[in-house]
Amino acid sequence: MKAYVAVDIGASSGRLMLAKRVDDQLELKEVHRFKNGFKEVDGHDYWQIDHIIDEIFAGLEKVKRLGFNQVDLGIDTWAVDYVLVGNDGQKLHDPISYRDKRTEGAINALTTKLSKQYIYEKTGIQFQAFNTLYQLYTEDKENLARTDKILMIPDYIGYVLTGNAVTEETNASTTQMLNLRQGLFDKDLAKSVNVNENQFPHLVDAGTVLGSVSHKWHVKYDLPETEVITVATHDTASAVVGAPGKGDNWAFLSSGTWSLLGAELNVPENGLDAFAENYTNEWGAYGTYRFLKNIMGLWILQCVRHELNDQYSFNELASQAEQVEPFKTFIDVNDDRFTNPKSMIGAIQDYARETNQFVPTSPGELTRAIYDNLSLFYANEIRKLSGILNKPINTLNIVGGGSNVELMNQLTSTLAGVEVVAGPSEATAIGNIIVQMITSGELENVVAGRKLIESSFGLKHYVPEQGKYEGVLTKYRDFLNSVQKTAKEAV
Numbered sequence: 393m394k395a396y397v398a399v400d401i402g403a404s405s406g407r408l409m410l411a412k413r414v415d416d417q418l419e420l421k422e423v424h425r426f427k428n429g430f431k432e433v434d435g436h437d438y439w440q441i442d443h444i445i446d447e448i449f450a451g452l453e454k455v456k457r458l459g460f461n462q463v464d465l466g467i468d469t470w471a472v473d474y475v476l477v478g479n480d481g482q483k484l485h486d487p488i489s490y491r492d493k494r495t496e497g498a499i500n501a502l503t504t505k506l507s508k509q510y511i512y513e514k515t516g517i518q519f520q521a522f523n524t525l526y527q528l529y530t531e532d533k534e535n536l537a538r539t540d541k542i543l544m545i546p547d548y549i550g551y552v553l554t555g556n557a558v559t560e561e562t563n564a565s566t567t568q569m570l571n572l573r574q575g576l577f578d579k580d581l582a583k584s585v586n587v588n589e590n591q592f593p594h595l596v597d598a599g600t601v602l603g604s605v606s607h608k609w610h611v612k613y614d615l616p617e618t619e620v621i622t623v624a625t626h627d628t629a630s631a632v633v634g635a636p637g638k639g640d641n642w643a644f645l646s647s648g649t650w651s652l653l654g655a656e657l658n659v660p661e662n663g664l665d666a667f668a669e670n671y672t673n674e675w676g677a678y679g680t681y682r683f684l685k686n687i688m689g690l691w692i693l694q695c696v697r698h699e700l701n702d703q704y705s706f707n708e709l710a711s712q713a714e715q716v717e718p719f720k721t722f723i724d725v726n727d728d729r730f731t732n733p734k735s736m737i738g739a740i741q742d743y744a745r746e747t748n749q750f751v752p753t754s755p756g757e758l759t760r761a762i763y764d765n766l767s768l769f770y771a772n773e774i775r776k777l778s779g780i781l782n783k784p785i786n787t788l789n790i791v792g793g794g795s796n797v798e799l800m801n802q803l804t805s806t807l808a809g810v811e812v813v814a815g816p817s818e819a820t821a822i823g824n825i826i827v828q829m830i831t832s833g834e835l836e837n838v839v840a841g842r843k844l845i846e847s848s849f850g851l852k853h854y855v856p857e858q859g860k861y862e863g864v865l866t867k868y869r870d871f872l873n874s875v876q877k878t879a880k881e882a883v
């Protein structure tokens with residue numbers, strides 16, 4: 393029987409998931425998990441990419457010990473970050489994290505030369521300081537000149553594993569350098585940040601065979617025979633493949649370190665409304681587009697928990713939050729100050745003080761404020777999404793680790809007035825595997841994959857609680873409009 397391995401690496405942890413299909417069930421088992429995070433060295437935040445690769449081999453050795461001698465394997469990670477590789481095939485240095493402060497001000501600097509409308513019309517991609525475009529803009533020019541290949545993180549890992557270099561499209565679109573119309577890297581945008589589009593290896597679709605793990609790794613480690621498939625290598629792209637939505641009126645929320653809320657489209661939406669709301673059109677597997685908004689997500693809680701010395705589990709924090717009165721403090725979770733603060737608790741409390749609101753202090757109050765404000769943000773965005781796409785949204789499919797937070801699932805359903813379908817929490821790894829199964833011919837297409845997901849994983853349903861929290865969303869929206877207006881005036 394064919395076995396599949398999903399290597400799914402997020403900003404805070406990585407895992408290897410082993411999967412096989414037994415009748416109409418997809419069986420999934422976590423074989424290896426490790427911590428991930430960036431480290432500050434001489435003023436910059438670096439990912440430890442060699443460590444990540446070591447952990448992948450450790451996980452693959454476990455797969456072999458479980459009795460699997462032959463597997464297919466797909467890799468997905470977070471987006472936008474990249475590795476510069478020299479002529480000798482070695483990285484110039486560890487990749488810098490997108491949360492590094494080096495890109496502060498880069499959007500403004502670059503868009504004095506090329507207008508925002510021009511870039512958005514070409515790419516349909518949101519303006520985020522961390523996009524590859526602005527990271528490259530701040531890159532050392534000499535390093536760029538010494539660069540033979542610019543490889544996105546999952547492509548770099550695939551390159552190290554197999555010796556073959558490609559650029560997979562779903563992740564490449566997050567560079568904000570792909571031309572929507574041409575389906576290629578845009579020459580002008582590449583030039584504007586001192587690179588040549590040919591420094592990126594050729595573009596491939598999700599679902600392309602990359603090659604076998606090189607012999608040299610079999611000499612060093614006890615590995616199964618492993619064929620690497622270039623899946624939807626952007627984790628969010630895999631998560632959306634793994635979101636079992638149905639019909640035309642559903643939205644997805646991939647809820648993890650980031651919250652990505654949007655809809656799957658067949659044609660990109662890069663008109664003026666989308667531009668004004670900074671929605672993005674990331675490329676999806678099989679010709680789709682992920683039309684979505686980046687929301688700060690559970691990163692805020694991960695940082696708070698860490699600052700509390702990791703003494704509470706996420707479940708404990710959730711039960712403490714349930715004891716606290718809701719909606720005492722409104723926060724714009726997408727305020728830049730929450731991107732990478734020295735102290736997240738300090739940042740939340742300063743925000744509350746500056747806006748003359750209740751200042752959360754206990755772990756339960758802090759967690760409550762985060763859950764409330766994420767849910768409010770989601771509800772507000774569902775309205776906007778529905779407006780831009782000019783169609784009703786009836787169902788929100790929440791996937792990822794955040795789909796286990798019952799309190800937020802219910803709050804979001806009630807505030808947004810939509811049905812919430814929660815699960816699967818491992819949608820990213822599952823989407824990674826579905827693309828492998830389609831590539832190997834074991835599944836026909838994504839529709840068949842989503843059916844398989846529905847029959848394999850227990851999804852939970854939440855419906856709006858009538859008459860609860862009336863007027864809260866309107867109050868929140870007024871608050872958000874006023875703080876965002878004040879921030880704009882200050883610029």
Ligand code: LRH
Nearest residue numbers: 470471472627628650686
């Ligand atoms: C989520 C994610 C998201 C990107 C961000 C950099 O892990 O890939 O889609 O915007 O990381």
